[in-house]
Each structure stands twice: as C-alpha cells, then as structure tokens.
Amino acid sequence: MKRVLVSVKSVQRDMDGKDLDGVKTTIKIHDDSIVLLRTGAVNMRHQYVRGEERESVYETPYGDLHMAVNTHELTVDFHEGVGHVHLGYDISVEGEWQFYNQLDIDVREDTEHGNEGNPEIGD
Numbered sequence: 001m002k003r004v005l006v007s008v009k010s011v012q013r014d015m016d017g018k019d020l021d022g023v024k025t026t027i028k029i030h031d032d033s034i035v036l037l038r039t040g041a042v043n044m045r046h047q048y049v050r051g052e053e054r055e056s057v058y059e060t061p062y063g064d065l066h067m068a069v070n071t072h073e074l075t076v077d078f079h080e081g082v083g084h085v086h087l088g089y090d091i092s093v094e095g096e097w098q099f100y101n102q103l104d105i106d107v108r109e110d111t112e113h114g115n116e117g118n119p120e121i122g123d
Contacts, residue, residue, distance in 0.1 A: 002081065002109055002110075003109070003110040003113055004081065004082060004107050004108060004109055004110055005107070005108050005109075005110050006105065006106070006107050007105070007106040007107075007108075008103070008104070008105050009102075009103070009104045009105075021041070022040045022041040023038050023039070023040040023041050023042055024038070024039050024040050025037070025038050026038075026039075027105065029076060029078060029085055029105075030076070031076060032049065032050075032074075032076070033047055033048060033049045033074070034047070034048040034074065034076070034085065034087055035047050035048075036048070041060075041061065042058060042059060042060050042061075043058075043059040044056060044057070044058045044059065044067075046067070046069050048069060048071040048074060048087055048089055049071055049074070050071050050072070050073065050074035051071065052070075052071060053068055053069065053070040053071075054068065054069055054071075055067070055068045056068070056069075058093075065093055065094060066093075066094055066095070067091060067092060067093055067094075068091070068092045069089045069090070069091050069092075070089060070090045070091075070092075071087070071088070071089045072088045072089060072090070073086060073087060073088030073089075073102075074086070074087055074088075078107070081107070081109075082107050082108050082109055083106075083107060084104070084105065084106050084107075085103070085104070085105040086102075086103075086104050087101075087102065087103040087104075087105075088100070088101070088102045088103075089101055
C-alpha cells in the first residue's frame with residue numbers, strides 16, 4: 001500500500017451547499033461508475049453512471065428526501081492507484097431538478113513522505 005494525496009474540487013450551481021458537519025463521505029471509484037456514500041448525521045448512497053438517471057433516498061433527521069442524479073459527464077483515469085476522476089451531473093430533490101454539480105478528484109502518490117509512518121510497508 002502506498003501513501004497518496006487526494007484533492008477534491010466540487011462545484012455547485014444555482015443553490016448554496018448545505019452544512020455537512022458530522023457526516024463521513026466515502027467515494028468508491030469503479031471503471032464505469034462512481035458511488036458516493038454519506039453516513040452520520042445524514043445517510044445517502046448515490047451511484048453515478050454516465051448517461052443514466054439513478055434514484056436514491058437522502059435520510060435526514062427531519063425526514064427522507066427522494067433524490068435522483070442524471071450523470072452527464074464521467075471520466076475515470078486510474079492506473080496503479082493514482083489518477084483522475086471527473087464527474088458532472090444534475091440532481092433533483094422530490095422530483096424537482098435543482099442544480100448542476102461538478103466533482104473532480106485527483107489522487108497522486110505522496111513522494112514527499114513516501115512510506116514514512118506506514119507500518120504495513122517495509123522500509
């Protein structure tokens with residue numbers, strides 16, 4: 001296992017983002033899709049597949065919201081655990097299309113720190 005640096009850039013249009021304190025976000029990257037999981041104060045699972053609309057439920061302390069994502073752009077370019085993901089999608093809440101999002105994720109090897117401090121990797 002190598003140490004990596006992850007950079008995430010997210011853009012939302014037409015609506016302010018919400019406060020996600022106390023929420024853990026996990027992104028699973030596959031060759032042809034992305035899965036975004038949120039757990040904690042809210043719970044959600046979105047799957048993004050280019051050209052497809054996928055529905056999900058956003059569970060909040062105030063009740064559930066039915067959501068859908070329509071993925072327009074998805075590029076996954078990963079080799080040996082490093083690479084780039086670009087995602088562009090529209091999102092709807094309770095059947096009303098709300099706003100467009102872009103997400104760019106860069107993962108690169110941490111050459112400055114290498115294997116330092118990682119007991120799973122030999123020196």
